[in-house]
Amino acid sequence: MNADPLDTAALRSAVPRVIAILVRRGADFAAAEDAVQDALVEALRTWGDEPPRDPQAWLVTVSWRRFLDATRSETSRRRREERVEEEPEGGPVPDTDDSLQLYFLCANPALTPASAVALTLRAVGGLTTRQIAAAHLVPEATMAQRISRAKRTVADVRLDEPGDVATVLRTLYLVFNEGYSGDVDLAAEAIRLTRRLAASVSHPEVAGLLALMMLTHARRAARHDAAGRLVSLEQQDRSLWDTHAIAEGVDILQSALARDQLGEFQAQAAIAALHADARSAAETDWVQVVEWYDELVALTDNPVVRLGRALAVGHADGPRAGLAALDEVDRSLPRRTAAAAYLHERAGDLALAARLYAEAALLAPSIPERDHLTRQAARLNQSPER
Known part of the structure; x- marks a missing residue:
């Protein structure tokens, strides 16, 4: 080394x-x-x-x-x-190199997702407890206790016991979605760890997750404006997207798909690749996006996937078709109200859309998202077409 x-x-x-x-x-x-x-x-x-x-x-x-x-x-x-x-x-x-076995150990199914993430960052990523705590915005003592409990949970697990790649991938995806806080960029850390995993095991879903991370991370610079406010995918300045990361992500994805063992991360990466390939939201191949969502529904029929599919249908077949698809989604799902607001706005129901944006803001899981939805409601309330 x-x-x-x-x-x-x-x-x-x-x-x-x-x-x-x-x-x-x-x-x-x-x-x-x-x-x-x-x-x-x-x-x-x-x-x-x-x-x-x-x-x-x-x-x-x-x-x-x-x-x-x-x-x-x-x-x-x-x-x-x-x-x-x-x-x-x-x-x-x-x-x-027993790194692969450590991935399995740290993503043991007996651990909670939060504990698996913390232990992975510490034992596989080499981060200190202080860095992990800062990245998750919790006191160092709290994180130390979480890691100690996790280590006790896996204390009797042998390093050579078989593990589940799917569990490891879910853990790494959780790390990636933590984003950035403190002095540690967890999205970049997740990409680094997934690269190392891909070098240790030949698995199409590992490559699919790495491709998904690369394609998603490539849009990072355009995700917020100069004031730090969220910018929707439709409104992003695509000239800010990292074309090198996109090209690498597409290459990794194509190699994975060529093995004809489709999994959910490969399907998600394919959707991200279609967005990356379009010069604008209007030029996105929404028909193909819907087709990939159909594959995802077949692989993992969960409400989040159906929500994304409804929005894609709204672009491919019109907002009324999207709203019909949205009717199949659990009404208690976070962000469903925001999706309904968006589709009603596209359908021309501005007053209803404004009310739904305001309702969605109250349900938002983060402050930036809440502020974004509040601005959307205010924009429509001030629209002369309302």
Whole structure:
């Protein structure tokens, strides 16, 4: 591993491999993870401009020493030391990469989604508890407790036990959707971790998720205006979209689709690719978008998918058809009222649309979304066509 001491992302990429090495030597997962975090902090504090020749070997050596120091029983210490001869500092380490098993461990179905996200960011992503807490806008002590509970939950799970890729992907997608807060860009972190997962396992849905992340992230610069207000997809300045990320996402998606094992992330990525391919909202191939939503409904018939399909139908076949499709969506679903407002506005029912936008603002899950919907209601209330 060649690491610039200032390249913390490269340094963090060694964390899951080092944890796996300690676990193979006999450390339990929780103790290994704690020891590696201590070593990581020590590395960032002491390396300066002169990193060791082999940073990963240094992390292994220091982490193992920290683990042994934390082992209270001298009998237990001797048993563990007999299990492996400690390498000299900077010496070679095994070339085995158990990162995939750590993904499985941290996304164990026994964990809550929030705990799985936190443990993944800590053990696989190499982030500190403080960084994770800041990214989720919670006190560091609260996040520390969440991570400790998660580690206790998976304490008896062996590193070599089989895991579920679908669970891992759901966890990574949750990380991606956390977005940006504090000093950690969780969307970028999720892309980094998904890239590493894709390098470890050949799975079309892993590629599909990576493509979806790339295509969605490519629109990030256009998602807010200069004042920080939300901008709808229809109104975004598409010249701000990252064309390189779009091209990479499309290439990844095409390779995944060629394997003819369609999954929900590939279908979502296909929809995102159709949006990315259009020079304007009006030029979007809405008929194809609806077809991909039909595939999604067949794969995972959930209300969120049906909501997206209703909006696409509203573009492809007209707002009245979209409203008819929306009638099939659970009325308690968040954002359903906002979708109804949008479709009624397109149908020319401005007074009803304004009222629905105002109602949707009260149900909005975030302040930026609430403000956006409030502005939409105000715009229609001031419209001379109303």
